[in-house]
Amino acid sequence: MSEYTPEDITPPELRPEALAHHVPDWAEAAPTPDDVTDWDARRAAALVPFRLDARGWPMHPDGRTGRGGRNLGLWGxxxxxxxxxxxxxxxxxxxxxxxxxxxxVQAIPGGMVDPGETAPETLIRELREETGVDLSDHQPVILSQGIVDDWRASDHAWVVSTAALYEIPAEVDAVAGDDAVAVAWWPFGTLAQLDAAITAVGSTLYAAHQPLLQRALDHLDMAVHPDQTR
Structure with missing residues (x-):
């Protein structure tokens, strides 16, 4: 049996020697999970339950990813x-x-929940920062709270997203900002239609967001055809 040797995806700014001199404002200072002291509290508050391995390191709830280290703000x-x-x-x-x-790639606007912030607050803030669209007076439908296959995830650090659906009558003006280099409205009858429209212009739909978009489509289609639930 071959030995499991995940690729270390830790970027230079999160390696121990760098953290000793400077901690990015989006990351915790712990060079390894050994330096985290509140695992009991983190596990109790987790949206998706997770375990610690024999070393006391957090284990990705979905199992091995083939990646080690940390390329996210927090361990776990x-x-x-x-x-x-x-x-x-x-x-x-x-x-x-x-x-x-x-x-x-083409993706849902969104981002990480800041310390002291709730997910509903993050939804509004990220949408405003990345698209200029303010839907603070709208009540969204929470579709899911679960793990997404983020490219930065590893065996010991992962992303759990709150996905929410906002329905508005018609398109509104949007302007790219923050982590977005462009913003656009796309046809959304089916996921295949959306993917085809994006592929036709030489771009790619972010794979990690496809399940979230399908949940939105399922919710919208069920609202139109409620008898399908019977």
């Missing part, structure tokens, strides 16, 4: 919020997506 669970904004109904339905500055 990192909370995010993803607002899915849908305009119109039926065949005229559109969804608001950004082009991410880090990996250049």
């Amino acid at each position: 669970e990192n909370r995010a919020a993803d607002p899915i904004v849908v305009a119109g109904r039926g065949r005229h339905r559109q969804v608001l997506l950004i082009t991410r500055s880090d990996i250049g």
Whole structure:
């Protein structure tokens, strides 16, 4: 049996020698999980339960990822919020997506929950920062709170997202900002239709967000055809 040797994805700014001199404002100072002192509290507050291994290190709830180290702010669970904004109904339905500055794909606007912030507050803040759209007076539908297959996740640090659906009557003006290099409305009748429209312009739909978008579609379609639940 071959030995498991995950790739260390820790960026230079989160390696022990760098953290000894400077801690980024988005990250905790702990060079390894051994330096974290509140695992009981983190496990009790986790949206998705997780265990610690024999060393006392957090274990990804879904198992091995093939990646070690940390490329996220916290060891263990990192909370995010993803607002899915849908305009119109039926065949005229559109969804608001950004082009991410880090990996250049089409994705739901959203980001990490800041310390002292709630997920609903993050939904509003991230949407405003990345698209200029303010839906603070709208009540979203919470679709899910679960692990997303984020490219920065490792065996010991992962992302749990609160995905929420905002429905508005028609498209509104949006302007890219913060971590978005572009923002646009896309056809949203089905996930296949959305993917085809994005592929047609030479871009890619972020794989980690496809399950969240499908949940939004399922919710919207069930509202139109409630008899399907019987």
